[in-house]
Amino acid sequence: MSDIAPGWYKDPADPATQRWWDGEGWIGAPLPADATPPDGPPPPEPAPAPPAPAAGVDGTPPARDGGPHGWPVDRTAVPPRHSPVPTPPPPGWPHGAPPPAGWPQGAPPPGWPQGAPPPPGWPHGAPPPPGWAPAPVMPHGMALAGYGARFVARLIDLGVLLVLVLIANSWFLVQYFQELQAYLPQVSEYLAAAERGENPAVPAASDRFSFLQLAMLVVTAMVWFAYEVPQIANSGQTVGKRLMGIKAIGLQDGATPGFIRAFRRWNLYGVATLFWSCCGIGLLWQLLDGLSPLFDRHLQRAWHDRVAQTVVVQLPRDASGAPLPAGRPGTNPARPPADPGGRTDTTGGDR
Incomplete structure (x- = not known):
């Protein structure tokens, strides 16, 4: 369950459109970004009408129970298997890092404060994700x-x-x-x-x-x-x-x-x-x-x-509030253990 209130937002996947966010995912057909959306959620989309049965090729009987043309009439077609499409990581996510668990495609991260600037790489024109605040710089x-x-x-x-x-x-x-x-x-x-x-x-x-x-x-x-x-x-x-x-x-x-x-x-x-x-x-x-x-x-x-x-x-301080010693020349003892992904070094690209 997301902390983002349901409403109409610009679709980060397509900034030229807007869609309804119901708290868990995008629903309904997209609308142009400059169009005035309705007050509530979009009406449910009508279910597509089943295609009319057609005669098979070379005298074969028409398909039955959703089977393809020429499928034996006494058998039910096996639904095709679709390989799951991997959800891309959120915009601005570090290259090579795995996306957060359960990340929905095009959805802003839950719980980011309203009015904060969007994260780096957020699609142009999309509203800043509610709750986002830049991380403190930690050289x-x-x-x-x-x-x-x-x-x-x-x-x-x-x-x-x-x-x-x-x-x-x-x-x-x-x-x-x-x-x-x-x-x-x-x-x-x-x-x-x-x-x-x-x-x-x-x-x-x-x-x-x-x-x-x-x-x-x-x-x-x-x-x-x-x-x-x-x-x-x-x-x-x-x-x-x-x-x-x-x-x-x-x-x-x-x-x-x-x-x-x-x-x-x-x-x-x-x-x-x-x-x-x-x-x-x-x-x-x-x-x-x-x-x-x-x-x-x-x-x-x-x-x-x-x-x-x-x-x-x-420099970090001990339990009494006194600064820890700076250490021997040429070293940085206050630096935490090395981070292979470099995620603790948030110098903002000045390295």
Whole structure:
């Protein structure tokens, strides 16, 4: 017994027609898709009239009891045997997989919610099967990491980086502030002269001031590289990701990214640090890159994930809610046992 309410639906086998679904199968003659169907089920089709008996060939008596022409009159014809026609799998069913038991030809799967988009391969023009909802994306059997977990992990990493950058740039910071103290009086004199209506020359920073500024940006990028790339390459997790129980894995193989992918992943937004002093262009680029997962509804990948072919997933948790360990480099212990049919990997064709 199906959960689909009886009614008129477009026939998935022939989208140009519509037929009556009685809860178990299609009944009645088809109607054009644009025709107005009756309020209830179609009237029963009249039984076909039996053909008139005809004389046999070469003086043989006419057929009797449904026998063929020339069949002996004292015998009843044996009904012909028809080999059962195999029912094709439902539209969109994985190639090579057996169809579900009892699948009726052309019938939508029972229990799919109304209004959900139809499954892949569903005939064009047919109503979405009631109850269908797309399966959650599970790259290599693991759920995608949530936006909140990724945001908190990034904040933790930025906090750790801030401490490391201040330590690495300590000497440059002292020299920079000394140059800044010599430069600020020139700025004050310029502003005072401008208020008096004069036309003073704009004070220019010394070459050493610009050099120290660039040097600190280079050191910041180097510290960021040394902090993030080796961790992502070896385990797919920085300090923030480890605390939040999320991990970056390869989209195609589900393994830890390795150095090349980790470098490509960092390079897209890490090098932009060198352009912070260029009207904030580098900082704006990094902000847009951080928001880019919001615009990827399928795999929630940032631009740097797309370049490196990685995806961030949520590691499974134990009974207490704590994330399980990420495992040794180059492996993915959170990945379930291999599925020969690949049905647990629902990356949606991006493999």
